Amino acid sequence: MLKSLHLSAVVLVLLIARSVHADDALSRQVLPKGLQIVFRETHATPLVSLELWILAGARDEGPGELGCAHFLEHMLFKGTHLRPAGQVDTDIERLGAILNAATGPDYARYYTVAPARNLSPALEILADVVRNAILPASKVERERAVILDEIAQHRATQSSRLVDQLYALTLAPLPYSHPPAGTAATIAACTRDGMKRFYDRCYVPERALLVIVGDIEPARALSESTAIFGNWQRGGQASDQATAVAIPLPRASQSHLADPGPRRAVGMAFIGPPASSPAAAVAQVTQALLGTRNGGRFAATECAAHYSPRRDTSLFILTNEGAAGDGPLRQALQRLQTSAPTESEMAAVVGREAADARLETQRAGGLALRLGTGIISGAPPDQEARLRAVTPAQVSAFARGWLDLRHAVTLWLEPSFPGETP
Amino acid sequence: MKPISVRLKIPAALLTLLLATLLTTRLPAEDRLRVETLPNGVRLALEPNQLDSFVAFTMQVQTGPDLVPADRAAGEIVAHALFYGSSNRSFEDVSASVSQVGGSLTTRRTADSVTVTCVTGPRHWREAAYLLCEALKNADFTPEALARARADIGRLDARRAVSPFLSAYNALVERTQGLIEPDPSTMDRVNPESARAYFQTRYLPSRVVFAAAGHFDSLAVMSALENMLFDFDRRAPGRASPPSAPQEPSDAPLRVPAAGDAAYALIGTQGPRAGEELYPAFVVLRTLLGGGHGSRLFRRVRESEGFGYTVGTASDPLAGGPLVAYVGWNSRRSEQDPAVADKALRRLGGQLDAVLSEPPGEEELDRARKLAAGQWTIERELPAERAEALAWSASMATAAYDRSLPGLFLRVSRDDVIRAARTYTSRRISAVALPPRLSH
Numbered sequence: 001m002l003k004s005l006h007l008s009a010v011v012l013v014l015l016i017a018r019s020v021h022a023d024d025a026l027s028r029q030v031l032p033k034g035l036q037i038v039f040r041e042t043h044a045t046p047l048v049s050l051e052l053w054i055l056a057g058a059r060d061e062g063p064g065e066l067g068c069a070h071f072l073e074h075m076l077f078k079g080t081h082l083r084p085a086g087q088v089d090t091d092i093e094r095l096g097a098i099l100n101a102a103t104g105p106d107y108a109r110y111y112t113v114a115p116a117r118n119l120s121p122a123l124e125i126l127a128d129v130v131r132n133a134i135l136p137a138s139k140v141e142r143e144r145a146v147i148l149d150e151i152a153q154h155r156a157t158q159s160s161r162l163v164d165q166l167y168a169l170t171l172a173p174l175p176y177s178h179p180p181a182g183t184a185a186t187i188a189a190c191t192r193d194g195m196k197r198f199y200d201r202c203y204v205p206e207r208a209l210l211v212i213v214g215d216i217e218p219a220r221a222l223s224e225s226t227a228i229f230g231n232w233q234r235g236g237q238a239s240d241q242a243t244a245v246a247i248p249l250p251r252a253s254q255s256h257l258a259d260p261g262p263r264r265a266v267g268m269a270f271i272g273p274p275a276s277s278p279a280a281a282v283a284q285v286t287q288a289l290l291g292t293r294n295g296g297r298f299a300a301t302e303c304a305a306h307y308s309p310r311r312d313t314s315l316f317i318l319t320n321e322g323a324a325g326d327g328p329l330r331q332a333l334q335r336l337q338t339s340a341p342t343e344s345e346m347a348a349v350v351g352r353e354a355a356d357a358r359l360e361t362q363r364a365g366g367l368a369l370r371l372g373t374g375i376i377s378g379a380p381p382d383q384e385a386r387l388r389a390v391t392p393a394q395v396s397a398f399a400r401g402w403l404d405l406r407h408a409v410t411l412w413l414e415p416s417f418p419g420e421t422p
Numbered sequence: 423m424k425p426i427s428v429r430l431k432i433p434a435a436l437l438t439l440l441l442a443t444l445l446t447t448r449l450p451a452e453d454r455l456r457v458e459t460l461p462n463g464v465r466l467a468l469e470p471n472q473l474d475s476f477v478a479f480t481m482q483v484q485t486g487p488d489l490v491p492a493d494r495a496a497g498e499i500v501a502h503a504l505f506y507g508s509s510n511r512s513f514e515d516v517s518a519s520v521s522q523v524g525g526s527l528t529t530r531r532t533a534d535s536v537t538v539t540c541v542t543g544p545r546h547w548r549e550a551a552y553l554l555c556e557a558l559k560n561a562d563f564t565p566e567a568l569a570r571a572r573a574d575i576g577r578l579d580a581r582r583a584v585s586p587f588l589s590a591y592n593a594l595v596e597r598t599q600g601l602i603e604p605d606p607s608t609m610d611r612v613n614p615e616s617a618r619a620y621f622q623t624r625y626l627p628s629r630v631v632f633a634a635a636g637h638f639d640s641l642a643v644m645s646a647l648e649n650m651l652f653d654f655d656r657r658a659p660g661r662a663s664p665p666s667a668p669q670e671p672s673d674a675p676l677r678v679p680a681a682g683d684a685a686y687a688l689i690g691t692q693g694p695r696a697g698e699e700l701y702p703a704f705v706v707l708r709t710l711l712g713g714g715h716g717s718r719l720f721r722r723v724r725e726s727e728g729f730g731y732t733v734g735t736a737s738d739p740l741a742g743g744p745l746v747a748y749v750g751w752n753s754r755r756s757e758q759d760p761a762v763a764d765k766a767l768r769r770l771g772g773q774l775d776a777v778l779s780e781p782p783g784e785e786e787l788d789r790a791r792k793l794a795a796g797q798w799t800i801e802r803e804l805p806a807e808r809a810e811a812l813a814w815s816a817s818m819a820t821a822a823y824d825r826s827l828p829g830l831f832l833r834v835s836r837d838d839v840i841r842a843a844r845t846y847t848s849r850r851i852s853a854v855a856l857p858p859r860l861s862h
Contacts, residue, residue, distance in 0.1 A: 044473040045803050077715070086725065089715035093789050096796015098714045113800055142728030150731035152752030156684035157584055260682055260857065293577075300577075359526065359541070362475060363803050 026371070027218045033234050034206030037225050038371055039218040042364055048119050048214030049364035051111040052126055053372045056202035058105050058180040059311065066175075067182030068198045070103040071190045074147060076110075077101070078139040080132035085139065092125045099125065105180050106311045107376045113365045116215040120224050127228045130203060137192050147187050154181055158261040162319050162413055163306060165257060166269040170250055170315060170409045204235030209375055213368040247271070247313065249407045259413035265321040268329055269409045270402055272316035275309035275377035281386040282398045283307050283316055289341060289349045289395065290318070290332055296349065303328050311378050316403060326410060336399035340392035350387050357384065456640050457821045463628035464651050467812045467821035468640045471805070477547045477636035478805035480539045481554045482813040485624040487534040488601070492611070495604035496620040499563075499612045501529055501536045502574045505553070506567035508560035526806075527553075532741045533599045537813065541806050544637040548646060554632070555650040558625060563617035572609065586680030586855035591736065591746060593676045594690040594853040598744040627654050633813035633821075636805030675767065676853035685753035686732075686855040687766035688746050689774065691847040695742030697819025700845060702830035703838035707847075708735045708745050710782055710790035710839065711773060713797070717790075718773050723749055729769065740814035740824075745846065747774060753857050763854045771850065777843040781836055795828040 027039040057069050077099075079085040092099045097114035110130055114122040155161050164179045171177035178186065210229065212221045249271055259265070273279035290305035291298045298304060302322030308314065318329045341349075361367040374383060456468045488494035505527065526541040538557075540550040582588045596603060632651070634643055680686070694701045712719040712735025724733045730749040737745045747770045755762045782790070802808045815824035 044471060044475070045799065047799060047803060086716065086721060089720075090785075090789050093714045093716045093793040093796075096792055096799070098793070098797075113803075115796055115799060142725075145728040146724055146731055149729075149750065149752045149755075152683035152685075152754065153731055153750050156586060156680065156682035158682075161682065358475070362805075 029222055031230055033232055035229050036209045038211045039221045040213045043215050046116045046215050047113055047364050048116040048216050049113045049368040050122055050126055051211040051368045051372050052130055053209040053376045054108045054203055055207040056108045057103060058178055059175050060202055061175050065194050065198050066178055067186030067190045068195050069108060070182045072195045072199055073101050073103045073108045074143050075135045075195060076129050076133045078136055079134050080128045082128050082132055088125060088129055095122055097122055103180050105176055119216055123224055123228045131232055135192060135196055140192050144187060148184055151181055158265050158321055162265055162267040163317060166267050166317055166411055169411060170269045205232045206234055211368045211372045214364040250409050252406050252408050254410045256412045256414055258416035260416060262415055264415060265413045266326045267317055267319040267411050270316045272307055272314045272402060274312050274314055275379040280309045282390050282394045285387055285390040286395050286398050288353050297332055309377055333403055336396060340396040346392050353387055354384055455821060456644060460651055462655050465631045465816050466647055467633045467816045468643055469635045469812055470638050470640045472637055474636040474805050476541050476805050477544050477638045478539055478541045478809040479550050479554055480633045480809040480813040482537045482631045482817055483625050484535050484629045484817055491602050491604040491608045495608045496612050496616050499568055499571045500617050500620050501531050502571035503563055503567040504557045504561045506570045507562050507564055508556050533601055539806050539810055547638050551646055559654045563614045586684055587686050590678040590686050590688050590853040590855040593678055594688050595743055597676060597851050598690045626656055631813045631816045633809045635808035635812060678855040679858050680855040683753050684750055686748060686750045687763055688748040688853045689770045690744040690746045690851045692849060693737055693742055693744050693846055695818045696740045696814055697823055700842045703834045703842040705794050706790050706831055706834040707839050707842045708737055709794045711735050712747055714793050723769050767852050774847050781840055787836055791832050791834055794831040798828045
């Protein structure tokens with residue numbers, strides 16, 4: 001009897017352990033045609049987040065295709081073989097959800113959050129948009145105007161203009177030197193044929209990742225996804241045509257550009273590690289330690305540190321939109337290079353990052369975004385453990401090695417108002 | 423011995439199986455809404471969900487409208503100084519508590535209310551609740567506290583000024599509510615005495631709702647809040663001065679400067695508060711006009727005309743804010759057509775008019791109703807969102823009202839939408855955000 005109870009107790013413990021950790025488990029599957037699927041269960045609210053990521057960002061644009069990644073993302077909503085223009089939105093909104101999309105340096109991303117009971121019809125609509133687009137020529141010119149309006153909105157903040165210009169100056173002629181949204185010139189030059197080539201080449205299952213997070217059992221999510229995406233045919237080309245191009249470290253330089261903003265602003269760019277590099281975690285901690293006006297060493301100033309790890313070369317950028325110019329940026333760098341941060345400062349920074357991540361991933365959509373960003377950029381898993389393992393000495397060494405002022409590309413935006421914009 | 427062993431083995435296995443089933447079956451979230459009014463008039467509304475990872479407390483005070491600039495200035499500074507020291511605890515103590523509870527403490531002010539929400543981990547709920555109750559009872563307004571509050575307000579203003587849309591939106595909302603933004607000298611004149619007077623006369627128990635949502639034990643939280651608030655017995659001294667009449671909104675479009683190439687046009691209308699008869703119809707109307715990519719504004723302005731990227735409607739509906747229809751475009755269009763801003767306003771106004779001249783058909787209405795109901799769930803995904811919605815709901819109607827909304831949205835008829843449009847969208851105020859080189 002004791003043996004029997006002992007065995008029962010073991011079974012019980014195992015079952016309890018399974019139930020406790022069910023929400024934390026990440027399941028991954030690759031369908032035979034190459035589509036990767038990632039599931040994560042969360043049950044606080046009856047919602048499910050669906051994200052379809054395609055390796056089809058600015059990085060993947062070939063000659064003559066600049067701006068196509070973003071333009072195409074808009075054109076996918078202009079009708080499919082199954083639904084006329086507008087029907088996709090009406091259909092998904094009747095499910096209580098809104099379908100949206102975004103283009104980044106490495107990806108195009110189509111996403112929605114829907115009531116979990118509507119998983120199947122929402123997946124079907126998502127698949128229709130991405131797989132069956134007709135790209136009607138009659139809609140191209142009207143959408144071009146919309147995208148130019150969008151670019152103007154993106155350029156409304158001085159910080160965006162500064163970061164875009166630093167990428168352009170530092171990384172030309174790589175595709176990463178172009179803003180993922182395109183520029184007025186590249187969008188003006190996009191053609192329907194160019195977009196169609198890009199679509200046929202990049203929108204294939206072996207370049208796609210489906211992330212499902214929410215109040216859904218993985219087995220059901222897998223069976224629904226397989227039923228809807230299982231017959232998506234391979235593209236037949238190399239899975240990732242874009243190749244990383246090593247660029248030489250730039251020499252220190254100073255440039256000035258006229259800008260419509262009311263104040264002078266300055267930015268300094270350094271070549272930083274890609275997402276897959278072990279140094280990416282050190283770069284992220286360094287960025288958080290310097291921070292922005294909201295926290296870190298730059299708190300209550302107009303300075304900010306920026307680092308968004310990408311698949312290939314990523315920039316580490318420091319900006320100051322205040323009156324003090326580049327002095328505070330240089331001083332902050334010098335301090336980091338000459339003395340390592342204290343253990344307590346490091347603990348506070350990493351603790352803040354972890355807390356921010358926990359808050360951000362409370363939403364099914366926030367968690368799906370984080371999972372998708374990590375996988376698509378090639379970042380190793382277990383982000384929090386990697387951040388916690390970073391030491392003060394590594395931060396100081398990173399500042400000396402990667403943030404060397406002899407390789408800083410410095411850009412000044414000079415106010416052009418009153419008068420004409422550049 | 424053998425038969426005994428068999429008899430015992432079977433119940434043991436059954437017991438184990440039963441326990442295992444119970445423990446591995448996901449228990450439904452405890453979702454019972456608990457509502458209570460304390461003897462001093464403070465209303466409590468708790469909605470636990472053990473599947474959440476966080477707990478959120480919202481303290482809402484219906485301070486009443488600030489119709490003169492001096493009151494508005496005092497109200498603004500008091501709201502931002504609430505946590506900069508209490509007569510029982512130093513600023514440093516309070517700061518340490520804020521960090522300990524996770525540091526997520528947000529304050530939001532409307533024309534006549536203050537809403538403070540604190541989010542923390544389940545283990546720290548008591549500290550978060552204490553922090554809010556302490557501020558409510560014993561906030562003090564020393565010169566240092568006021569200076570910190572002014573610095574906070576300055577930083578918020580600077581952040582808003584960076585966004586032309588937010589600048590225009592805030593200016594429009596203030597105008598629709600007849601408010602006058604206090605000028606810097608009025609803000610400077612707020613002193614510890616005027617701040618304390620404002621606090622003592624507006625932050626009264628009968629005007630307070632405390633709401634909690636997320637991972638907590640409702641019995642423990644209810645009991646703790648009762649204990650923490652039992653001695654909150656502030657009463658309004660004498661008769662309050664009669665409120666002045668709100669400013670009559672001007673019809674002239676507001677003009678807001680915008681940096682960069684972006685330009686925006688906005689039109690604001692009136693709006694009902696949660697609990698009012700036409701509130702569900704108003705939300706469906708807002709969705710029909712500008713919610714989602716199937717809305718009239720998106721389809722007719724952006725998709726059919728190719729004008730604007732950001733197109734839609736916004737509102738702060740539970741608070742009774744206006745419905746704001748907006749469109750953003752590239753201001754360089756103005757170089758080809760200087761009248762583009764006026765045309766943008768006419769496009770928005772035309773769609774508001776069209777609700778009456780081209781009432782929605784059943785298919786269009788069906789999309790709007792279902793999207794409004796679906797978005798209700800999405801907008802309450804986080805404990806903080808649920809706690810705030812609960813507080814608004816308890817302040818404006820009943821705590822249970824918010825939960826009834828998805829069902830009410832699905833029952834809105836075409837006539838209801840037309841009635842809401844007639845009632846709330848006839849009086850309009852507009853705003854335009856343009857780069858300075860074009861704003862003449």
